[in-house]
Amino acid sequence: MALDQSFVGRSYPPTDPYEVGREKIREFAEAVGDANPAYTDAEAAKALGHPDVIAPPTFVFAITFKAAGEVVADPRLGLDYSRVVHGDQRFAYRRPVRAGDRLTVTSTIEAVKSMAGNDILDIRGEVHDEAGEHVVTAWTKLVARAAEEA
Amino acid sequence: MTAKISYADVEVGTELPAQTFPVTRATLVQYAGASGDFNPIHWNEKFAKEVGLPDVIGHGMFTMAEAIRVVTDWVGDPGAVVEYGVRFTRPVVVPNDEQGAVIEVSGKVAAKLDEHERTVRVDLTATSAGQKVLGMSRAVVRLA
Numbered sequence: 053m054a055l056d057q058s059f060v061g062r063s064y065p066p067t068d069p070y071e072v073g074r075e076k077i078r079e080f081a082e083a084v085g086d087a088n089p090a091y092t093d094a095e096a097a098k099a100l101g102h103p104d105v106i107a108p109p110t111f112v113f114a115i116t117f118k119a120a121g122e123v124v125a126d127p128r129l130g131l132d133y134s135r136v137v138h139g140d141q142r143f144a145y146r147r148p149v150r151a152g153d154r155l156t157v158t159s160t161i162e163a164v165k166s167m168a169g170n171d172i173l174d175i176r177g178e179v180h181d182e183a184g185e186h187v188v189t190a191w192t193k194l195v196a197r198a199a200e201e202a
Numbered sequence: 203m204t205a206k207i208s209y210a211d212v213e214v215g216t217e218l219p220a221q222t223f224p225v226t227r228a229t230l231v232q233y234a235g236a237s238g239d240f241n242p243i244h245w246n247e248k249f250a251k252e253v254g255l256p257d258v259i260g261h262g263m264f265t266m267a268e269a270i271r272v273v274t275d276w277v278g279d280p281g282a283v284v285e286y287g288v289r290f291t292r293p294v295v296v297p298n299d300e301q302g303a304v305i306e307v308s309g310k311v312a313a314k315l316d317e318h319e320r321t322v323r324v325d326l327t328a329t330s331a332g333q334k335v336l337g338m339s340r341a342v343v344r345l346a
Contacts (some may be wrong), residue, residue, distance in 0.1 A: 102281055
């Protein structure tokens with residue numbers, strides 16, 4: 053069944069702050085095998101002009117996806133989450149995420165479409181720091197594949 | 203922000219050093235923990251097959267994280283990335299053996315965007331087992 057179009061443009065309240073830890077950044081950098089010292093060595097990060105260690109570019113997805121999950125799980129939307137796959141992902145950075153950031157995400161549904169039985173949802177997550185400054189925007193396209201014929 | 207590459211030194215068509223990134227089941231378990239994405243399609247073969255996949259597949263966000271390393275290793279400063287987007291076109295299938303899968307990534311400067319901002323667009327190509335796994339994979343980077 054097609055999703056409710058009235059959800060387009062709907063924004064959800066900001067999430068509780070997520071505090072970015074330097075050990076979580078290290079863990080993420082190790083998991084993707086990235087030895088760039090800007091992720092683990094504050095002096096190396098400072099030499100590049102950053103106040104502290106920074107996170108790899110895709111690190112912030114863990115935070116924005118969790119926020120998007122609250123949208124996806126909204127029972128009024130009626131998305132079948134068990135059939136959801138990740139279609140597209142895009143980020144626009146004002147500055148890199150760094151250790152000590154306390155980040156909140158405000159999610160907005162940008163588009164709701166149905167194509168060939170698939171439900172497609174575009175969610176924009178605006179990430180702000182504790183001072184209210186914009187850090188990064190994440191656009192996530194989720195596709196709920198059509199259920200197979202029984 | 204301190205990129206190692208200068209805007210004046212690159213041209214449209216400049217190729218970035220290509221890289222290959224191995225991914226095994228162990229890699230996926232480690233990435234699941236680090237990212238918090240515990241979807242069983244990334245570690246449970248039985249579940250993956252039940253939902254119609256050929257085998258366990260890598261996290262799309264893992265592939266996205268590897269692909270941008272071609273850019274961040276090139277510029278030196280990961281904070282130089284201004285924009286980054288991909289389309290997940292095919293899954294990276296990761297067999298349960300020592301070799302796992304390999305993600306191959308290359309990139310080239312597709313456009314010089316803004317001389318004042320010193321930004322360029324890099325187009326990335328990511329393949330695994332001969333198949334393109336990302337589409338529309340593009341990054342905007344601020345150079346020195």
